[in-house]
Amino acid sequence: MLVKMVDEMTVTATNNVAPTISVPNPSSSNKLEYTMKQVYKKPPHIVADNFFSSDALMDWLGGKGYGMTATCARDRIPPELKPYTHHAKVPDATHPRCKAMRFENPIVAIQQRPATNSSLAYTKTFVSFQSTGGTNIIGVNNLPSVQLYVTTKCRGNKKKGTKRNWAIEQNEARETYLSHYYGLDNADHMVKNTGNRYITWKYWHSPYLHGKSLGIIAAYDMYLECCEGELDPSWKVDVKHRMKFQQFRLRLSEQMLTYDPSLKCYPGDQTFRRWTQKPKSRRSSEDQTTTYSKDGVTLENVKLATENGRLCSSVGALQEHFNAVIRTTNSMKCEVCGEKTVWKCNLCDKFMCTTRKRNWNGSKCIFNYHSPDFFGLLRSDHVDLFGQDVRTWKAPNEAAVEKNARKIRRWINGMGSKETAVAAVESES
16 A cells, blocks of 8 residues: 555656545535645665565565565565575573674575566565574665675764774665664654653544654654755754754644634634634635725736636636535525525635526536626625625626626736736846
8 A cells, every 4th residue: 555655656657647636625525636746756665674574575566666675574584495594583682692793694595587568577685684683684676786794883982981883794785774764763763752642542543643743753854954044045044053853842832832723824724613703704804815905896906816816817727616616505695696506616715606597507607706707796896896785786787797898808918918028028138
């Protein structure tokens, strides 16, 4: 399952076509669609422990073009290799075998598989982890060569006289595993340091808290990336002045406890009691993302409506609004014709008709609401643009629509010619 998720983020696996995923919206009945980001240009190399390793998994990953390095449990060693490997469990740490420094060449087994109609060519490897232990490493497409060498380990403080150096037995397979898997150990340590835990019988709280902890760790990593100044030089913070992880976690806790959902700065705030207990008039005014002037249909208001996506100038922009239309449980008056309807554009948060007297009318009201020709003639425009009471609004006739459309089109054509002229001047300069 994890590899299939990685496939969706790999360019070669999806033929450079980014797939989309649908996520149910918890606050409504519709689904939100997101385009997956292509992170990997080719199948990546995976490092795991013995829980995720087996000979069958290596064959499957190798056929897909992946690389993998993982420790192999004693009960998962291929039967034909077990007699030649170190697989005996050491009784305890005081056993003489643990203290012996036996620098022997690592045991290496290689199996090459040719390409078939359904899989790519790949090479499986099996390497002894250390000459004095019973751990082994299994992998696929991971090692160009294997030989024995030593690396230096350093501990202690030179000023205090406790500094010491010693050599550690090493090979390419062992170093590949240790140099990558330490990231997971660090993440586990940081998850523990977040302190997101409490006693409960509700078992589903455990994965929720774990996901929350990973979110905190990711946020801290983003904070450090911003402090480096590579994204924006003005954000750069010296290393000695950056917050430690503990300070960052305390700052997050303080912000969470002092935040008021009535500010509606984050998605989901509209479902909190602090927001729903407000009168509808205050909620609608605070929820308005664009504030129009009360001068009626003016060029400035047309520009604002175009910038915030209310007026659609292309089929693709209009398609986004059609995809956001949902059926609600309550009925409200349509913005265009004033008839009762249960259909609503979730992007604009406005009700619009799709039928007339239970017969489909081609969704004319949805088209008209997002059309520049009808800007200033709708129910909400009567309030937002003219400051009038919505109860005095009347549906426009054909003559009013045609007159309004001519004026809007002149402005839009003027805006387009002006932008073209500015672009031409900039290109000449």
